[in-house]
Amino acid sequence: MKLCRGFVRLALGLMMLFALPAMAQATELEGVEADRYQGMINQLRCLVCQNQTIADSNAPLAQDLRDQVRTQIQSGRSDAEIIDYVTARYGDFVLYRPPFKRSTWLLWGGPFALLLGALAIAVSLMRRGRQRPVSAAVDPDRLRKLLDEESR
Amino acid sequence: MIPELGHFALLAALAVALVQVIVPVVGVVRARPRWMEVAVSGAQAQLLLIVTAYLCLTWSFITRDWSVAYVAANSHSQLPLMYRISAVWGAHEGSMLLWVLMLAGWGGAVSVFSRRLPRDVLALTLSVLGAISIGFLLFILLTSNPFDRNFPVPTDGRDLNPLLQDPGLVIHPPLLYMGYVGFSVAFAFALAALISGRMDAAWTRWTRPWTTTAWLFLTLGITLGSWWAYNELGWGGWWFWDPVENASFMPWLVGTALIHSLAVTEKRGVLKSWTLLLAILAFSLSLLGTFLVRSGVLVSVHAFATDPARGVFILGFLCTVLGVAFLLYAWRAPSLVNDAEISLISREGLLLLNNVFLIVAAAAVLIGTLYPLVVDAFELGKISVGPPYFNAVFLPLAAPLGVLVGLASVIGWKRGQRGELVRRLRWPLLIAVLTSLAMPWILHRQTQVAAIGGSLLAVWVMVATLEGIWHRLRNRDNRWRGLIQIPRGVWGMSLAHFALGVWILGVTFVSLYSVERDVRLGPGDSVELSGYTYTLIEVQGYAGPNYDADRASVEVSRDGKVVAELSPEKRRYRAQGSVMTEAAVDHTPFRDLYVALAESLEGGDWALRIYYKPMMRLVWLGGVLMALGGILAVSDRRYRLERAEQRSRVHSVEAAA
Amino acid sequence: MRVRYLAPIAVLIGLTVLFVFGLGHDPREVPSPLIGKPSPDFTLRVMGSDEPYQRSQLLGRPVLVNFFASWCAGCKVEHPLLMELSRRGVEIVGIDYKDTDAAARQWLDKHGNPYAKVIADVQGTAGLDWGVYGVPETFVLDAAGTIVYKQIGPMTEEAWITRIAPLMGAH
Numbered sequence: 001m002k003l004c005r006g007f008v009r010l011a012l013g014l015m016m017l018f019a020l021p022a023m024a025q026a027t028e029l030e031g032v033e034a035d036r037y038q039g040m041i042n043q044l045r046c047l048v049c050q051n052q053t054i055a056d057s058n059a060p061l062a063q064d065l066r067d068q069v070r071t072q073i074q075s076g077r078s079d080a081e082i083i084d085y086v087t088a089r090y091g092d093f094v095l096y097r098p099p100f101k102r103s104t105w106l107l108w109g110g111p112f113a114l115l116l117g118a119l120a121i122a123v124s125l126m127r128r129g130r131q132r133p134v135s136a137a138v139d140p141d142r143l144r145k146l147l148d149e150e151s152r
Numbered sequence: 153m154i155p156e157l158g159h160f161a162l163l164a165a166l167a168v169a170l171v172q173v174i175v176p177v178v179g180v181v182r183a184r185p186r187w188m189e190v191a192v193s194g195a196q197a198q199l200l201l202i203v204t205a206y207l208c209l210t211w212s213f214i215t216r217d218w219s220v221a222y223v224a225a226n227s228h229s230q231l232p233l234m235y236r237i238s239a240v241w242g243a244h245e246g247s248m249l250l251w252v253l254m255l256a257g258w259g260g261a262v263s264v265f266s267r268r269l270p271r272d273v274l275a276l277t278l279s280v281l282g283a284i285s286i287g288f289l290l291f292i293l294l295t296s297n298p299f300d301r302n303f304p305v306p307t308d309g310r311d312l313n314p315l316l317q318d319p320g321l322v323i324h325p326p327l328l329y330m331g332y333v334g335f336s337v338a339f340a341f342a343l344a345a346l347i348s349g350r351m352d353a354a355w356t357r358w359t360r361p362w363t364t365t366a367w368l369f370l371t372l373g374i375t376l377g378s379w380w381a382y383n384e385l386g387w388g389g390w391w392f393w394d395p396v397e398n399a400s401f402m403p404w405l406v407g408t409a410l411i412h413s414l415a416v417t418e419k420r421g422v423l424k425s426w427t428l429l430l431a432i433l434a435f436s437l438s439l440l441g442t443f444l445v446r447s448g449v450l451v452s453v454h455a456f457a458t459d460p461a462r463g464v465f466i467l468g469f470l471c472t473v474l475g476v477a478f479l480l481y482a483w484r485a486p487s488l489v490n491d492a493e494i495s496l497i498s499r500e501g502l503l504l505l506n507n508v509f510l511i512v513a514a515a516a517v518l519i520g521t522l523y524p525l526v527v528d529a530f531e532l533g534k535i536s537v538g539p540p541y542f543n544a545v546f547l548p549l550a551a552p553l554g555v556l557v558g559l560a561s562v563i564g565w566k567r568g569q570r571g572e573l574v575r576r577l578r579w580p581l582l583i584a585v586l587t588s589l590a591m592p593w594i595l596h597r598q599t600q601v602a603a604i605g606g607s608l609l610a611v612w613v614m615v616a617t618l619e620g621i622w623h624r625l626r627n628r629d630n631r632w633r634g635l636i637q638i639p640r641g642v643w644g645m646s647l648a649h650f651a652l653g654v655w656i657l658g659v660t661f662v663s664l665y666s667v668e669r670d671v672r673l674g675p676g677d678s679v680e681l682s683g684y685t686y687t688l689i690e691v692q693g694y695a696g697p698n699y700d701a702d703r704a705s706v707e708v709s710r711d712g713k714v715v716a717e718l719s720p721e722k723r724r725y726r727a728q729g730s731v732m733t734e735a736a737v738d739h740t741p742f743r744d745l746y747v748a749l750a751e752s753l754e755g756g757d758w759a760l761r762i763y764y765k766p767m768m769r770l771v772w773l774g775g776v777l778m779a780l781g782g783i784l785a786v787s788d789r790r791y792r793l794e795r796a797e798q799r800s801r802v803h804s805v806e807a808a809a
Numbered sequence: 810m811r812v813r814y815l816a817p818i819a820v821l822i823g824l825t826v827l828f829v830f831g832l833g834h835d836p837r838e839v840p841s842p843l844i845g846k847p848s849p850d851f852t853l854r855v856m857g858s859d860e861p862y863q864r865s866q867l868l869g870r871p872v873l874v875n876f877f878a879s880w881c882a883g884c885k886v887e888h889p890l891l892m893e894l895s896r897r898g899v900e901i902v903g904i905d906y907k908d909t910d911a912a913a914r915q916w917l918d919k920h921g922n923p924y925a926k927v928i929a930d931v932q933g934t935a936g937l938d939w940g941v942y943g944v945p946e947t948f949v950l951d952a953a954g955t956i957v958y959k960q961i962g963p964m965t966e967e968a969w970i971t972r973i974a975p976l977m978g979a980h
Contacts, residue, residue, distance in 0.1 A: 038668060043538070043539075043540050045536045045538065047839060047942035047943070048942055048943050050451055050452060051392070051394050051395070051451050051452050052387075053538075055387070056385075056387040056389075058750075058751075060907060060933070061942055061943075064933055064936075064937055065937075068937065087842065088842060088843075089842070089843070089937065089938065089939070089940035090839065090842070090940050090942065091533060091534060091839060091840065091841070091842040091940075092533060092534070092535045092536070093533075093534040093535060093536050093839045094536070095535070095536060096536050096537070096538025096539060096540050096541070097538065097540035097541055097544075098523075098535045098536065098537055098541060103527055103530075103532040103533065103535075104523075104527070104535065106519075106523075106526075107519060107520065107523045107537065107541070108541075108545070110516075110519050111512060111513075111515060111516035111519060111545050111549060112545075114512050114515050114516075115508070115509075115512045115549060118508045118511065118512050119505075119508055122504050122505060122508050123496075125494060125504070126493075126494050126495060126496050126501060126504070425814075429817065432817070433817075440824075443828070447828070447831070447832060448832075448836070449828060449831030449832060449834075449836060450831075450836055451836045451837055460832050460833075463828075463832045464832060467825065467828050467829070467832070471821065471825050474817075474821050475818070475821060478817040478818045478821060479818065481814065481817065482814040482815050482817070482818060485814050486811045486814050522824075522827065524836070525827055525828075525830070525831045525836070526827060528830075528831075528834060528836070529827055529830045529831070533840065534838075534839050534840060
């Protein structure tokens, strides 16, 4: 059943997905509000689509959400309030910027922790090199240089 | 008959692949040269057979043979010839065939161009490639046979996905797969080195040109994919961090790291085990990408029709191949001893840092791509990880690479002089600082920290790279002669680094200064955006070969002078009823004017989306120049001589050791 | 064999476990954050009339709230099961999502009407508040009006028996 539904959605999605969204009323917002609107719809995910923002999709649900964002901006709601509004209904899945919470700290912190770890290893490698005298009978640098010259 | 011939060719290729794996390995174990030679003829026979299968499928597409299920699903009687040929890789089954074709192509190339390698190394390398081929041939034959017949035969095909009916898509997948699959050669060399125990720097010499070649194709493929998405998807974006994009970007990052660490290992005999690991990793990520895109575990813009059985097969295969590779690595690599030390102020020190940042950046992309799956697996809910995350995390990890590029062009191997570093780089730094302060202001009358930072990095990379070239000419009487005498390898490196600067510049400006607007226009109406006036002249319908379209003509003028006539279209493909947006773009090196036609509104008005995108072209120009750098590097005379001398050198290295 | 050389294998095993899990799951199914919360408030009208219908009318007994539409393919798939459930006395309230009354009327005449009440959500506003992202979707409400379960996609015999029936105290 899951597959069947997936197929139905996919078929629907393909039919409309890559046509540009309806935007008949898009000119109503001006200035800062228009920028906020663009910023907001470009980081909300369209749930029925493959992987698109609600700005780029013309699925009816994306249209509804765009309308919601627009009216809420017009009625003076803050960005945080609008995000609360959509996540209360659809969960964190709609946010392309995952919120920072316990389940995502590895996501946000992981890469930087890895960087620190990798830098530490790299630095220790270079330290170790400095302390240990080169003890090879054949100087590998000279050998290599000779080989390089030979190949020129 | 033709489809059966193709099917038979695949079966025969599988049989040949089995021979190509088993006989040479036995030959190596028993030291029988004739048995090892089988690897060469096996690789070539396999290439021949897979080319045959591929041509058979192409023939079925050209002749509109709807009795072949795959053809019927992905072509149509009205589909133009060019797209009937490219439709071969338009969906899962055929693109897998393209995959094995590429693999066989690389194997065939190795068998021709590396004949002078030590016999056992060549034999092992080709049998590793053969083993990979077995896996994918089995996959095609068991789960995704493109030659399956259809009964009853439909009267017409269901048409190629309209998204793929674009010239960009005719060349993008082959290039991408060339690169993607090309890392299998480095992988096979690394495995051959691990199996045979010849893990000395010699294998890095043999691997370098192959890796660079695969890398340059991947670079072109990714660049072209981005260009296609920009034109075809209609939302003016050139990179969305979609899983399918990440799947090709991760091997690119690791492949780039591999190119650099190969240089270090070859020149200085250090980082040996690390370089081996990278060679395995680059191809691992290619396999991983294949799995991600085709298994349906992630939601992607470009998901192939997914089937859990296929996912299970690829996963099993991936685990087998990588499990063996990593176990071999864990067994052999600890015995490797570095020939020298690494100091921070040296080219190898900087390249080590380059590897750190590239690999961590690749890991960040992997983490972001897979994290939704992790969260789901631990039942912590469903999340999405999209562009805001990747931009926030990737940029700080990648930016230091730009700083390093500038330094590395100036600093020498072994131990550099701090004094020289400062002396040679103060001018590039000064130029970069002044330019970056001025440029955003001059071009856009508005500046911001990010724009200064991005331009600083870009100009720094470019100027420092030029300084590297200039420095090589400093003592020459005749500078022009000097230019010619610079080895192509150095030219290639410099061009690729310069291209990185071009790319950074493009990304900086297009990300920070793009303007986007959704407008409603009737015929004769105008709207102004970033100094350009867009006038909708008219919208007319016309009939294409397999679609009906509305075509708008939009006149763009600036200061009263017409600069462009744009014709964005909205097409409705008849067979599937899908609607596609064909954006129209007018471009100069410094800006793109992008118009997409959205939909018709009441009263004869149309909704349009308009973008002004400064320096958009530089992003792709950067990619193309990088690939050109790769071409220059592999055409270096050293490699050509290398081939001629390989054999004798191998003996002398062995004698020395 | 030093331990750090085994790190790649460890990562591979971890990823494999993750992917085995992933192959068994639909990444497109988004669980509702509304489960365990009171059902959203709404005031709509009964289809084909001006009679208002509010949230309060759903209280007092367990109820199935089924979002459907005449244009929805998956709804046809689950329809026979809904008919069967209504015959067994399960109260199903249908919310006709983004549809016209006439089209829905015709659709119900053709396929049968399993609903105790059909409510028209022409604009899809209730759908938005309930976090509907693709019909059909079915919510299970307890007597206090709390959402205790959400079936995404067509209702299935299996989901009814294993998940929903126990929650509704039905057999």
